[in-house]
Amino acid sequence: MKCFEIEKLNLHYGDFHALKNICMNIEKENITSFIGPSGCGKSSLLKTLNRMNDIAEGCRISGDVKLFGEDVYGDMDVNMLRKRVGMVFQKPNPFPMSVYDNIAFGPRTHGIKSKYELDKIVEKALQDAAIWNELKDRLKKSALGLSGGQQQRLCIARAMAVSPEILLMDEPTSALDPISTGKIEELLLHLKEAYSIIIVTHNMQQAARISDKTAFFLFGQVIEYSETESMFTMPRDKRTEDYITGRFG
Amino acid sequence: MTSIKEKVMSRVFLLSALSTVLALALICLFLFINGIPAMAKIGAFSFMLGKEWSPSDTPPLFGILPMIAGSLYVTAGAIIIGVPIGILTAVFLSKSCPKKLYKFIKPGMDLLAGIPSVVLGFFGMAVIVPVFGESILSASIVLGIMILPTVTGISESAIRAVPQNYYEGAVALGAGHYRAVFKVILPAANSGVLAAVILGVGRAIGETMAVIMIAGNQARMPVSLFKGVRTLTANIALEMGYAAELHREALIATALVLFVFILVINLGFAALKKRIK
Ligand SMILES: Nc1ncnc2c1ncn2[C@@H]1O[C@H](COP(=O)(O)OP(=O)(O)O)[C@@H](O)[C@H]1O
Ligand SMILES: [Mg+2]
Numbered sequence: 446m447k448c449f450e451i452e453k454l455n456l457h458y459g460d461f462h463a464l465k466n467i468c469m470n471i472e473k474e475n476i477t478s479f480i481g482p483s484g485c486g487k488s489s490l491l492k493t494l495n496r497m498n499d500i501a502e503g504c505r506i507s508g509d510v511k512l513f514g515e516d517v518y519g520d521m522d523v524n525m526l527r528k529r530v531g532m533v534f535q536k537p538n539p540f541p542m543s544v545y546d547n548i549a550f551g552p553r554t555h556g557i558k559s560k561y562e563l564d565k566i567v568e569k570a571l572q573d574a575a576i577w578n579e580l581k582d583r584l585k586k587s588a589l590g591l592s593g594g595q596q597q598r599l600c601i602a603r604a605m606a607v608s609p610e611i612l613l614m615d616e617p618t619s620a621l622d623p624i625s626t627g628k629i630e631e632l633l634l635h636l637k638e639a640y641s642i643i644i645v646t647h648n649m650q651q652a653a654r655i656s657d658k659t660a661f662f663l664f665g666q667v668i669e670y671s672e673t674e675s676m677f678t679m680p681r682d683k684r685t686e687d688y689i690t691g692r693f694g
Numbered sequence: 695m696t697s698i699k700e701k702v703m704s705r706v707f708l709l710s711a712l713s714t715v716l717a718l719a720l721i722c723l724f725l726f727i728n729g730i731p732a733m734a735k736i737g738a739f740s741f742m743l744g745k746e747w748s749p750s751d752t753p754p755l756f757g758i759l760p761m762i763a764g765s766l767y768v769t770a771g772a773i774i775i776g777v778p779i780g781i782l783t784a785v786f787l788s789k790s791c792p793k794k795l796y797k798f799i800k801p802g803m804d805l806l807a808g809i810p811s812v813v814l815g816f817f818g819m820a821v822i823v824p825v826f827g828e829s830i831l832s833a834s835i836v837l838g839i840m841i842l843p844t845v846t847g848i849s850e851s852a853i854r855a856v857p858q859n860y861y862e863g864a865v866a867l868g869a870g871h872y873r874a875v876f877k878v879i880l881p882a883a884n885s886g887v888l889a890a891v892i893l894g895v896g897r898a899i900g901e902t903m904a905v906i907m908i909a910g911n912q913a914r915m916p917v918s919l920f921k922g923v924r925t926l927t928a929n930i931a932l933e934m935g936y937a938a939e940l941h942r943e944a945l946i947a948t949a950l951v952l953f954v955f956i957l958v959i960n961l962g963f964a965a966l967k968k969r970i971k
Pocket of ligand 2: 487488489615645
């Protein structure tokens with residue numbers, strides 16, 4: 446079952462052609478990773494999927510992106526799209542408010558007011574992000590006082606609190622230490638039971654460890670897209686091989 | 695030779711820096727030396743809380759409560775009018791203003807900040823007083839306009855200083871532009887916005903000329919938004935020209951009270967700055 450179908454997608458920033466004729470389908474309840482050197486367009490493609498590119502100046506997109514068959518760039522409401530397709534950023538970005546208010550922000554945005562319900566959602570989201578035990582006694586404390594790893598898991602919990610169908614993650618562990626990274630990887634393997642996850646990563650071991658499928662990007666194109674295991678054992682393209690064996694990038 | 699030059703220059707710099715301190719010290723000294731004895735003669739209680747100000751009566755009455763109330767009323771009015779407009783303008787300028795329009799509004803704001811208060815007072819006399827009379831309301835409107843550039847400018851930089859990734863985080867959860875701005879960006883900028891408000895208060899409470907021209911200046915407790923009132927600054931400016939003896943000292947004591955107000959406002963501002971850091 447596919448969650449995203451991307452067809453002949455082209456993306457320009459002004460005159461710069463950042464994504465060139467991308468065609469790919471992304472599986473549901475799966476982890477898909479995007480790898481490739483900096484500036485090859487991984488984040489741009491990710492942001493196309495929840496239309497975060499709408500706020501980038503000079504960004505033009507052509508082609509088709511379908512979410513479960515529905516046209517993402519058609520008359521779908523952007524805010525509803527972003528509720529269904531959550532996003533976690535490279536740099537943890539908790540809001541400067543309490544842990545509780547961070548998690549409750551999304552549900553409140555979508556109309557949930559009852560304290561009882563919000564309490565339940567906050568607890569569930571923190572539990573799903575495997576951070577409830579660490580934070581349950583400091584729900585009223587500012588989220589800015591948490592460690593980097595905790596902040597990032599808080600952001601994952603915040604994204605999950607609106608019950609998205611898909612989670613987009615843009616290098617979510619690149620700012621974290623190895624232990625926090627390990628915790629988040631473990632969490633992702635657990636989450637893929639219920640969510641479809643697309644993760645951009647700089648770290649090839651990470652892609653190999655956690656993802657089911659991997660796409661290799663170069664200069665705005667998808668060079669190779671296949672089962673992670675086969676890509677890392679038998680890359681079909683010479684450029685993929687060069688990249689994963691560390692010859693450039 | 696050079697070393698003498700260096701020494702002289704360093705003294706010159708030191709003296710320049712000290713002149714600020716010296717000026718402040720002299721003002722304090724002047725206010726306290728003249729103000730405190732007057733307060734003692736009149737009685738601190740009947741001076742600060744007395745509701746009658748009639749220097750020409752026998753015995754004369756020097757109660758400045760009406761003027762304290764007057765200053766607080768017009769300042770509060772200026773805040774009620776100027777702050778919401780200022781903050782909304784700042785949000786617009788920093789988050790959704792097209793560049794072309796910004797090029798008009800921003801210099802316009804700077805120009806408004808530079809308009810002498812006598813000109814604004816004149817504008818108030820010609821345009822606002824005919825509608826609302828010489829009243830608290832008229833004075834509040836003009837002072838509200840006067841503090842607008844201060845409130846807008848400082849709020850705008852506070853909002854611009856909020857990291858863009860808060861905005862992205864909010865929008866990525868499905869929040870609309872205005873929800874992201876008002877529920878995440880603005881609260882994140884609240885110390886800066888509060889600083890803007892405090893500076894606005896300082897500007898409004900110290901304003902003299904524009905207020906004299908439109909507030910009516912009756913030395914009585916405020917009765918209605920549409921009736922006149924006299925502020926502390928107006929009290930001093932209106933009577934200093936002919937006052938003598940105790941009357942004159944009572945006016946200096948009025949200035950002392952105003953000085954203490956400004957001091958409190960500045961302390962609040964300093965405390966806030968510390969908190970921002
Ligand atoms: N908002 C933008 N405006 C202009 N150019 C951009 C913008 N965002 C990204 N780019 C450019 O598009 C290319 C792809 O960027 P990005 O998708 O961030 O790459 P990656 O995530 O793979 O490092 C880069 O050359 C980058 O400089
Ligand atoms: Mg990137």
